Every structure is written in structure tokens, then in C-alpha cells.
Amino acid sequence: MKDLIYTEGLKKYFKTPAGLLHAVDDINLRIPAGQTLGVVGESGCGKSTLGRTMIRLIDSTEGKVFFDGEDINTFDKKQLKHFRKNAQMIFQDPYSSINPRMSVSQIIAEPMKVCKTEANKKARDDKVKEIMNTVGLALRFYNAYPHELDGGRRQRIGVARALALDPRFVVCDEPVSALDVSIQAQILNLLMDLQETNNLSYMFITHDLSVVKHISHSIMVMYLGECIEQADTDELYENPLHPYTRALLSAIPIPELRREKRAEVIRGEVKSPVNPAPGCRFAPRCPHAKPECVGEKINEVQITPTHKVACVLYY
Amino acid sequence: MKNEKLLEIKDLYAQYNTDEDIVYAVNDLSLSLDRGRTLGLVGETGAGKTTTCLSILRLLPERIGEISKGEIIFDGMDILSLSEDEMRKIRGKDIAMIFQDPLSSLNPVYTIGMQIGEVLKYHGIYKDDQAIENRVEEMLDLVGLPKERKNDYPHQFSGGMKQRVVIAMALACEPKLLLADEPTTALDVTIQAQVLKLMNELKERLQTAMILVTHDLGIVAEICDDVAVMYAGSIIEKGRIEDIFEGQVHHPYTVGLFASIPNLKVKTRRLSPIDGLMPDPADLPKGCTFNPRCPHRMEVCKTEEPPCVMIGEEHMVKCHLFASKEGGRP
Ligand SMILES: Nc1ncnc2c1ncn2[C@@H]1O[C@H](COP(=O)(O)OP(=O)(O)OP(=O)(O)O)[C@@H](O)[C@H]1O
Ligand SMILES: Nc1ncnc2c1ncn2[C@@H]1O[C@H](COP(=O)(O)OP(=O)(O)OP(=O)(O)O)[C@@H](O)[C@H]1O
Ligand SMILES: [Mg+2]
Numbered sequence: 001m002k003d004l005i006y007t008e009g010l011k012k013y014f015k016t017p018a019g020l021l022h023a024v025d026d027i028n029l030r031i032p033a034g035q036t037l038g039v040v041g042e043s044g045c046g047k048s049t050l051g052r053t054m055i056r057l058i059d060s061t062e063g064k065v066f067f068d069g070e071d072i073n074t075f076d077k078k079q080l081k082h083f084r085k086n087a088q089m090i091f092q093d094p095y096s097s098i099n100p101r102m103s104v105s106q107i108i109a110e111p112m113k114v115c116k117t118e119a120n121k122k123a124r125d126d127k128v129k130e131i132m133n134t135v136g137l138a139l140r141f142y143n144a145y146p147h148e149l150d151g152g153r154r155q156r157i158g159v160a161r162a163l164a165l166d167p168r169f170v171v172c173d174e175p176v177s178a179l180d181v182s183i184q185a186q187i188l189n190l191l192m193d194l195q196e197t198n199n200l201s202y203m204f205i206t207h208d209l210s211v212v213k214h215i216s217h218s219i220m221v222m223y224l225g226e227c228i229e230q231a232d233t234d235e236l237y238e239n240p241l242h243p244y245t246r247a248l249l250s251a252i253p254i255p256e257l258r259r260e261k262r263a264e265v266i267r268g269e270v271k272s273p274v275n276p277a278p279g280c281r282f283a284p285r286c287p288h289a290k291p292e293c294v295g296e297k298i299n300e301v302q303i304t305p306t307h308k309v310a311c312v313l314y315y
Numbered sequence: 316m317k318n319e320k321l322l323e324i325k326d327l328y329a330q331y332n333t334d335e336d337i338v339y340a341v342n343d344l345s346l347s348l349d350r351g352r353t354l355g356l357v358g359e360t361g362a363g364k365t366t367t368c369l370s371i372l373r374l375l376p377e378r379i380g381e382i383s384k385g386e387i388i389f390d391g392m393d394i395l396s397l398s399e400d401e402m403r404k405i406r407g408k409d410i411a412m413i414f415q416d417p418l419s420s421l422n423p424v425y426t427i428g429m430q431i432g433e434v435l436k437y438h439g440i441y442k443d444d445q446a447i448e449n450r451v452e453e454m455l456d457l458v459g460l461p462k463e464r465k466n467d468y469p470h471q472f473s474g475g476m477k478q479r480v481v482i483a484m485a486l487a488c489e490p491k492l493l494l495a496d497e498p499t500t501a502l503d504v505t506i507q508a509q510v511l512k513l514m515n516e517l518k519e520r521l522q523t524a525m526i527l528v529t530h531d532l533g534i535v536a537e538i539c540d541d542v543a544v545m546y547a548g549s550i551i552e553k554g555r556i557e558d559i560f561e562g563q564v565h566h567p568y569t570v571g572l573f574a575s576i577p578n579l580k581v582k583t584r585r586l587s588p589i590d591g592l593m594p595d596p597a598d599l600p601k602g603c604t605f606n607p608r609c610p611h612r613m614e615v616c617k618t619e620e621p622p623c624v625m626i627g628e629e630h631m632v633k634c635h636l637f638a639s640k641e642g643g644r645p
């Protein structure tokens with residue numbers, strides 16, 4: 001299968017008063033057309049930053065992103081505009097990412113206006129109605145303002161706006177985290193239906209491990225800016241290798257009674273991503289930490305063609 | 316454990332009188348909670364979970380919010396007849412709340428030690444500064460934070476640590492009742508697991524009763540003793556945790572809630588969410604409020620409010636489906 005989008009050694013560092021903050025550090029990932037890559041990891045591990053860098057909402061510090069075989073950093077203005085149309089993002093916070101002074105229809109029409117994808121106002125209006133229908137927003141909300149809607153409907157605006165330009169790749173940044181399970185299920189079904197009909201590729205960011213399993217073809221686990229394990233979804237859940245991945249999976253609350261007692265929860269706090277010392281960033285919390293874990297960069301080990309892990313246990 | 320009633324809410328109605336509408340947020344809600352027990356309060360956005368908690372504390376927004384009917388008995392006291400002064404003495408001391416957006420309940424300009432100390436000082440449990448200082452350190456220790464960090468400001472902590480500070484604040488006076496409104500929603504699973512473990516330990520140690528508001532049924536399974544499912548301001552099903560998770564008979568809404576969660580073990584391509592949305596509380600449907608979304612709707616559901624049917628000793632379902640025959644089963 002052809003990769004729609006892939007990265008090579010992608011890095012994003014932020015300058016902070018305390019030093020360089022390694023938000024995204026040397027990420028190699030690939031997403032085939034029509035597939036979903038799930039990205040999971042703790043709060044602050046760099047998921048949103050990775051998503052934003054992938055679609056050039058922010059520039060990378062180092063490394064490359066290829067879309068349809070082309071390096072997106074080399075795009076001129078015209079190419080970038082075309083890329084913007086193809087690569088969209090559903091933002092983490094449905095509240096702050098939409099302009100409260102615009103009506104629902106204006107919000108959805110905005111990207112079409114900017115990219116001039118529809119011939120005239122009439123065509124735009126028709127398209128807005130069509131999309132509202134697709135995402136399950138009743139037309140009576142056409143002139144409503146975001147604050148009049150509940151979280152689920154507001155998130156649908158976010159989905160609608162991202163889809164207005166018929167993109168091929170969408171970064172979905174925690175699109176359902178703020179929603180109830182039943183609305184969450186509606187949005188997940190919607191995203192999966194759209195993927196099927198439009199052959200969309202998603203990068204699906206979340207910290208909900210049940211949701212990510214449901215929607216992803218493959219999954220990348222991040223820890224403090226780095227990819228520590230990546231595998232096809234079933235493989236990852238059946239055979240998690242990295243101690244952090246194992247801790248994550250065993251910490252999922254399952255809606256069932258009388259399960260075997262869960263394994264000991266990992267203790268300790270995430271270390272600072274500012275000027276991290278070389279070595280495994282999870283080592284301070286890892287039950288299997290060894291002297292080799294610190295001092296040198298941990299290399300990725302390819303376990304099967306579709307499963308790699310960065311941990312000295314598998315050297 | 317003393318099996319003694321700590322909280323009893325009877326036929327509570329709460330509403331918001333806004334400029335345009337009257338929002339009927341809590342409608343005919345009854346529940347009771349024994350000492351040392353944890354009740355999970357689940358339901359979709361807008362079901363009235365937060366409003367219920369705020370009513371118990373009498374913290375509904377001034378002028379707009381109003382408890383229009385009902386009774387709240389806490390520890391033998393009739394909460395709704397207390398004066399504001401008496402109420403202030405109870406808040407934070409006998410009943411504490413972890414608010415839905417916990418991170419905003421910390422003041423960025425004070426150290427976390429000062430903020431925990433403030434609660435203690437206010438309720439006058441610890442008189443001298445040294446005693447307060449000791450208690451602050453004890454609380455930090457209890458939630459697994461190094462006591463040296465009491466002099467740090469909120470922004471110096473990660474999300475999970477801030478959450479624990481908020482919990483420490485809520486528990487500092489050893490409340491008899493803790494209202495925890497989505498206490499772990501902002502956290503990721505490893506930190507969430509730490510916090511839940513902590514709350515479980517505290518429950519055992521301090522015999523704190525707790526109402527845990529959440530929409531994560533996994534969390535409910537993990538730490539609750541009883542569950543109440545809320546829909547459009549009423550409790551439509553309640554029971555012991557076994558009744559809700561393993562019982563054979565449920566309200567159609569509860570069935571829908573469970574079908575909406577992606578299952579880690581069974582692979583399904585499509586989830587089966589409940590169609591439609593929670594009704595507008597300013598314009599509630601007649602009869603059963605769930606009827607427009609219900610796959611089992613009957614004629615009677617459109618006109619008559621369903622009765623509360625006891626399915627088991629403590630298992631209640633508010634639904635016409637089960638009212639038809641003796642003994643409650645359809
Ligand atoms: N503009 C910025 N300037 C400086 N630091 C930043 C900036 N944006 C993000 N960061 C830092 O980069 C790191 C990664 O942040 P990011 O928002 O990508 O995390 P995340 O994985 O999306 O977290 P969450 O799950 O909480 O959304 C964090 O330590 C954050 O504080
Ligand atoms: N200050 C207010 N003024 C008017 N309406 C309000 C106010 N606060 C809440 N409401 C409405 O009352 C209803 C119940 O709200 P409540 O916050 O209790 O729900 P909830 O179950 O806590 O939802 P969530 O899961 O989103 O926190 C909702 O329809 C809400 O819009
Ligand atoms: Mg993020």
C-alpha cells in the first residue's frame with residue numbers, strides 16, 4: 001500500500017527560558033492512504049505538536065514530512081495552499097478552536113472561502129448544508145452560534161469544518177475526549193464511515209486506549225517526544241513490548257466487575273522534556289531499568305515487519 | 316462499617332431561570348447514600364449531574380439557580396433550611412467538592428501549601444500555624460507529593476500533580492461526604508490509575524462517603540459500590556454495582572450507554588450509540604423523557620411519566636416496560 005504521508009526524523013524543539021524543550025524528537029512514521037494511525041501517550045508527550053508539525057501549522061526544527069511523495073517543507077505558496085486543502089486538523093478543544101462570533105454556517109464555509117474551492121456563494125451554501133447533513137448537524141442550527149450548542153454538536157462543527165475542503169488527510173486531535181460515550185460513538189462511527197467513502201487517512205490522537213484500538217489500523221506510543229513503540233493495532237494489544245506500553249494497557253479502567261487485580265500501577269512523575277539527557281526517558285519510572293538505559297540514545301528494534309520498539313530489553 | 320444513612324435526597328427539583336427560558340435541570344431526583352459508600356453518578360452531558368452536586372452544597376448560581384422543591388437531609392440536618400452562615404461551616408468541612416474543572420480551582424498566585432492551609436484555617440479545626448503546617452504536610456504526603464513542594468506554585472506542577480493537590484484540599488478537613496465531579500477526566504490512564512487508587516485508599520481509611528460523577532463506566536466499575544444513571548434530570552436506573560454491570564434487566568438508556576463504549580475484547584466495526592441527543596431541559600418531552608430516543612417506545616411512554624419499578628432488592632428502573640407485570644419483569 002502506498003503511504004500518503006510519512007516522516008523522516010521529524011523534530012520540533014521549543015526554546016524556553018529553561019532550555020530547549022524536546023516536544024517531538026526524531027519521529028519516523030507512515031500512514032497509508034485510507035488508514036488510521038493512532039497516537040497515544042501521556043499529557044504533554046508531544047502528540048498535538050506532532051500533529052501540527054505534520055500539516056505544517058508549525059515548522060519542524062529538523063526532519064522531513066512527505067505528502068504524496070513530496071517534502072512539504074519545500075512547498076511554495078501555491079503548493080502550500082493546495083496542501084492545506086488536502087491536510088486538515090480537528091482540534092483538541094472544540095470550545096477555543098472555533099470563532100464564537102461566527103455562525104455555524106459561516107464557520108463551515110470559512111475554509112471554502114479562503115481556499116476558493118466553490119464557485120460562488122450559492123455553491124458554498126449548498127456544500128455547507130451537505131456537510132452539515134453528513135456530520136449529523138440539523139439544518140436548524142445553520143444560523144446558530146457555537147455557544148448555543150452542546151459539546152457534541154460543537155465537535156461536529158469541528159469535523160464539518162475539517163471536511164469542508166474534501167481533504168485526504170486529517171489530524172484528529174482528541175476529537176472525542178470531551179464528549180459523552182454515546183456522542184463519542186456517533187462521532188467515531190462518522191469518522192470511520194467518512195474514511196470508507198472518501199478513502200481518508202487519519203492521524204488519531206488520544207489518550208483513550210479503548211477508542212484508539214477501535215479506530216486505528218496501527219498505533220504509535222509516544223513518551224516525552226519520542227516514539228517508544230509502534231505496531232499494527234492487534235499486534236500492539238496482544239503483544240505489547242515496551243514496559244511503558246504495558247503499564248498503559250494495564251491501567252485502562254474496564255467496565256466490568258471482578259477482574260483479576262490489576263498489575264501494580266506505575267508510580268512517579270513524567271520527567272521534564274527540557275534538555276533531556278541521552279538515554280531512555282521512561283527509565284526513572286521503569287520497573288526494569290538497567291544501567292544501560294541511560295547514557296546513550298536508545299535505538300528502535302524491529303521485532304516484526306510491523307512492530308518496532310525502543311527498549312534495551314530487546315537489544 | 317456503620318450502615319447508616321449519611322445523605323438522603325427526596326424528590327428534588329432544581330432549575331435555572333435564565334432570561335429566555337426556565338431550564339429544568341433536576342427533576343424529581345431521589346437518592347440516598349450510606350456512610351463510607353461510593354455512589355457513581357453517570358449520564359450524558361447536561362443530565363444534571365453537576366447541578367445535583369451543587370444543590371447539595373447549595374452553591375447554585377445566585378439569582379439564576381433555584382431549588383424549587385424537595386428535601387436534602389445530610390447527617391440528620393435539613394440542608395435546605397439552614398442559614399447561609401450555617402451552610403458555610405459545612406462546605407469544605409463536612410461536605411467537600413472536587414469541581415469539574417479542578418485545575419481552575421487553584422489560585423495561581425499562592426503556593427499550594429498556602430491554599431491547603433487556608434481551608435484548614437477557615438474552618439478553625441487547627442488553631443495555631445504549626446498545627447496547620449503539619450496538617451498540610453500530612454495531606455501532601457497522603458496524596459503522594461513530597462512535602463517540600465508545599466512552597467511551589469500551581470504552574471510548577473504537572474496536570475496529575477495539580478489534581479492531587481485539589482484532592483488534598485478537598486480531603487484536608489476529613490469531610491464526611493466528598494462530591495467528586497469528573498475528578499480524573501483531564502488525566503491520562505497511568506496518572507488516573509494513581510489517583511483512583513489513592514481515592515480508594517482514602518475511602519477505606521477515612522470512611523468518607525463519595526458521590527463520583529463520571530461518564531467513564533470503567534472507572535465506575537473500579538471504585539463504586541452503587542450506581543445511579545441520570546437522564547434529563549432524573550435517575551432512571553440505580554442499584555448496586557453488580558445490578559448495573561451484571562444484572563439482566565436494565566433501562567433502555569443504560570443499555571445504550573454500555574453499547575456506546577468501544578470494547579477492548581470484542582472487535583466491532585461499528586459502535587451502537589443511542590440515536591439522537593439529550594432533550595433540551597427547557598423543553599422536556601412529555602411522558603418518559605427518554606421516549607423520543609427509545610427503541611422500545613410504547614404508546615404510554617409518550618404521555619405518562621414512568622413509575623420507579625423495583626427489579627431487585629436495591630435495583631430500581633424507571634420505565635414503563637417493567638411496570639406491566641407483577642414482580643417487575645416483562
Ligand atoms: N508553543 C510552545 N512553546 C513552548 N512549549 C510548548 C509549546 N507548545 C507545546 N509546548 C510543550 O511541548 C510539550 C508537548 O506539548 P503537546 O501539546 O504537544 O502535548 P500533548 O501530547 O498534545 O498533550 P495533551 O495530551 O495534554 O494534549 C509540552 O511539554 C508543552 O508544554
Ligand atoms: N448557570 C446556568 N444557567 C442556565 N442553564 C444552566 C446553567 N448551568 C447548567 N445549566 C443547564 O442545566 C442542565 C444540567 O447541567 P449540568 O451542568 O448539571 O449537567 P451535567 O450532567 O453536569 O453535564 P456535564 O457532563 O456536561 O458536566 C444543562 O442543560 C445545562 O445547560
Ligand atoms: Mg494535545
Ligand SMILES: [Mg+2]
Nearest residue numbers: 364365366415
Ligand atoms: Mg457537569
